[in-house]
Amino acid sequence: MTVVDPHSYANPEESRVRHIELDLAVSFAERRLKGAVTLELEPAGRRLVLDTRDLTIRRVNGRTDNFRLGEPDPILGAPLEIRLEPGERSVLIEYETSPEASGLQWLEPPQTAGKRHPFLYSQSQAIHARSWIPLQDSPGVRATFSARIHAPAPLKALMAARRVRDGHFHMPLPVPSYLMALAVGDVGFRTLGARCGVWAEPAVLDAAAREFADVEKMVEAAESLYGPYRWGRYDLLVLPPSFPFGGMENPCLTFATPTVIAGDRSLAALISHELAHSWSGNLVTNATWNDFWLNEGFTTYIERRIQEALYGRARSEMEMAVEVGELEEELRRLPEDDQRLVLNLKGRDPDDGMTQVPYVKGALLLRRLEEKHGRPKWDAWVRGYFERFAFQSITTGDFLEELRRGFPGEDVSAWLHEPGLPKDAPRPRYEFGAEPRKDWATQEWLHWLRALPETLPGAKMAELDRQWGFTKTGNSEIAAQWLLMAVRSGYEPAYARLEEFLIQVGRRKFVKPLYGELAKTPEGLRRARRIYEKARPGYHPITRATVDALLK
Numbered sequence: 001m002t003v004v005d006p007h008s009y010a011n012p013e014e015s016r017v018r019h020i021e022l023d024l025a026v027s028f029a030e031r032r033l034k035g036a037v038t039l040e041l042e043p044a045g046r047r048l049v050l051d052t053r054d055l056t057i058r059r060v061n062g063r064t065d066n067f068r069l070g071e072p073d074p075i076l077g078a079p080l081e082i083r084l085e086p087g088e089r090s091v092l093i094e095y096e097t098s099p100e101a102s103g104l105q106w107l108e109p110p111q112t113a114g115k116r117h118p119f120l121y122s123q124s125q126a127i128h129a130r131s132w133i134p135l136q137d138s139p140g141v142r143a144t145f146s147a148r149i150h151a152p153a154p155l156k157a158l159m160a161a162r163r164v165r166d167g168h169f170h171m172p173l174p175v176p177s178y179l180m181a182l183a184v185g186d187v188g189f190r191t192l193g194a195r196c197g198v199w200a201e202p203a204v205l206d207a208a209a210r211e212f213a214d215v216e217k218m219v220e221a222a223e224s225l226y227g228p229y230r231w232g233r234y235d236l237l238v239l240p241p242s243f244p245f246g247g248m249e250n251p252c253l254t255f256a257t258p259t260v261i262a263g264d265r266s267l268a269a270l271i272s273h274e275l276a277h278s279w280s281g282n283l284v285t286n287a288t289w290n291d292f293w294l295n296e297g298f299t300t301y302i303e304r305r306i307q308e309a310l311y312g313r314a315r316s317e318m319e320m321a322v323e324v325g326e327l328e329e330e331l332r333r334l335p336e337d338d339q340r341l342v343l344n345l346k347g348r349d350p351d352d353g354m355t356q357v358p359y360v361k362g363a364l365l366l367r368r369l370e371e372k373h374g375r376p377k378w379d380a381w382v383r384g385y386f387e388r389f390a391f392q393s394i395t396t397g398d399f400l401e402e403l404r405r406g407f408p409g410e411d412v413s414a415w416l417h418e419p420g421l422p423k424d425a426p427r428p429r430y431e432f433g434a435e436p437r438k439d440w441a442t443q444e445w446l447h448w449l450r451a452l453p454e455t456l457p458g459a460k461m462a463e464l465d466r467q468w469g470f471t472k473t474g475n476s477e478i479a480a481q482w483l484l485m486a487v488r489s490g491y492e493p494a495y496a497r498l499e500e501f502l503i504q505v506g507r508r509k510f511v512k513p514l515y516g517e518l519a520k521t522p523e524g525l526r527r528a529r530r531i532y533e534k535a536r537p538g539y540h541p542i543t544r545a546t547v548d549a550l551l552k
C-alpha cells in the first residue's frame with residue numbers, strides 16, 4: 001500500500017509526522033518568518049527526512065550536529081535529514097524563512113486596498129509549504145497542528161484552522177501539508193450565517209459580504225448531497241489582487257481573489273468550488289499530484305451540483321458549457337500526455353498539471369457516470385466514497401476499486417488513460433442568447449465574446465466598446481477576455497487599461513494568456529516586457545515564474 005510521491009523527499013514509512021506545533025514571529029521589515037516548529041512522529045525510526053526550500057535551519061533539538069541539509073533541486077527544494085536518537089519521538093526545529101520563499105507573498109502597503117499596512121499570505125499548494133515550514137510535504141501525509149503566530153499590532157493573523165484566541169490556532173483534524181495556510185494583514189470580519197463569515201480589508205468588506213451572501217446556503221446544499229460539513233466554520237478571506245489563484249480551499253478559511261467580487265454574484269461558482277473541496281480534497285485527498293484529478297474533477301462536479309441546488313439547472317448548465325468550451329480550447333494545444341486524467345509528473349513541477357483536464361474532463365467523467373447510473377444510485381455512491389475514504393489520501397486505483405464495488409463491470413480506463421475526450425463525453429446544453437443584453441451574466445458575455453472572430457477591425461472594436469463599455473468594465477473576467485481580443489486586434493484604445501490591469505491583478509489565469517498573446521509578435525513582446533518590468537515586483541512568486549518563462 002506504499003505510494004511513492006515523486007515530489008517529496010520525505011520518508012513517512014520510516015518516520016511519519018502526526019502533529020505539528022508552530023511558533024512563528026512575522027517580520028515585515030526582514031520579510032521573514034522566524035521561530036520554531038515541533039514535529040511529533042509515529043512511527044519514529046532512526047532517521048527523519050523532511051522537505052525544505054530556501055529555509056535556514058538553526059538547530060534541531062538544540063543541536064547542530066544531528067542534521068544535514070542536502071543539495072537543493074530547482075523543483076523539489078532540499079531534503080533535511082535528521083538523525084534520531086533511540087526513543088526520540090519528536091523534533092524541535094529552530095528555523096527561519098527566506099524573503100524569496102515560494103509559498104509566501106509579502107506585500108507593501110501600496111499593494112493592498114487600504115494602502116496603509118503591509119500584508120502577508122501563504123499559498124502552499126502544490127509543494128510550497130516546504131518554503132515556510134520544514135515538514136513532510138506530501139499530500140499522502142496528514143497531521144493535526146497547533147500554532148502561535150506573533151504578528152505586529154494592529155495587524156491580525158489568520159490561519160486555516162480554529163481560532164482559539166488572537167494569534168492562537170488549532171486544527172484537530174489531520175490535514176495534508178498543502179492545506180497549511182497563514183495570512184497577516186489589516187482585516188475585518190463580517191458574519192454571513194451561523195457557521196460562515198468573511199474576512200477582508202475594511203475597504204472591501206461591504207462588497208465582499210454582499211457578494212458572498214449565499215455561502216451558508218451553499219454549505220447546507222453540499223451537506224444534503226454529501227453528508228455533514230466536518231470542519232466547523234466555513235469562512236472566506238478576500239486577499240489583495242496579486243493572489244495568483246481564483247480561490248484556495250484552505251480548511252475553515254477559503255482564500256479568494258478580490259476579482260471574484262463582480263457586484264452581481266455571477267462568479268459565485270468559485271465559492272461553490274472551494275467549498276466543495278471540503279469533501280473532495282480536504283476530506284478525501286489525492287495521494288500524489290499525479291492523481292490531482294481526484295481532487296479537482298470531483299470538486300468541479302460538486303461545484304456544478306451546488307450551483308444547481310442554489311440557482312437552478314439552467315444556470316449550472318450555462319456555467320458548465322463555458323467550462324467545457326475552455327477545456328476544448330485547451331485540448332487543441334495541449335500535448336497528448338497532458339490530456340490524460342492520470343498524469344506522470346515525475347521530474348516536472350506539479351503546478352504543470354493545473355490545466356482544464358483534471359478539472360473539467362474529470363467532472364465530465366463523473367457526470368457521465370451520473371447519467372449512466374441515475375442520480376439516486378450515483379449520489380449514494382459518492383456519499384459512500386467520502387465516508388469510506390474520509391481523512392485518507394488515495395490513488396486512482398482506490399477510486400477504481402470503490403467504483404467497481406458500487407458498479408461491477410464499470411470500465412472508465414479510456415477516460416483515465418487516453419488523451420482527448422471520449423466519444424461518450426456528456427455535452428452540457430445551453431442555448432446562449434445571440435443578442436447582448438445589459439442584464440447578461442458574466443458567463444453569457446464570455447460565451448458571446450469568445451464566439452466573435454479571432455480579430456476584429458479597429459472600427460468594430462470601437463463600436464463594441466462604445467456600446468458595452470468593455471475597456472472600462474469592473475468585471476475582471478470580462479475585462480480579461482476583452483483585453484485578450486484587444487491585443488489580438490491591435491486595438492490601441494485598450495492598451496492603457498491593459499497595462500493598468502496587468503499591474504493591478506496578479507491572478508495567473510488572467511495574466512498568463514495576456515502576456516502569451518502579447519509575446520506572439522515582436523512589438524507585442526516589447527510591450528509585454530515593458531509592462532512586466534513594472535508589474536513583476538507586485539506579482540506572487542508563482543505568477544512570476546509563469547511569466548518569466550513566457551517572456552524569457
Ligand code: BES
Nearest residue numbers: 125126245246247248249270273354509
Ligand atoms: N486548489 C485549487 C488551486 C490550486 C491548484 C492551487 C493547484 C495550486 C495548485 C483551487 O481549488 C482551484 O481550483 N481554484 C481555481 C478556481 C476554480 C473555480 C476553478 C482557480 O484558482 O482558478
Ligand code: ZN
Nearest residue numbers: 273277296299
Ligand atoms: Zn479546486
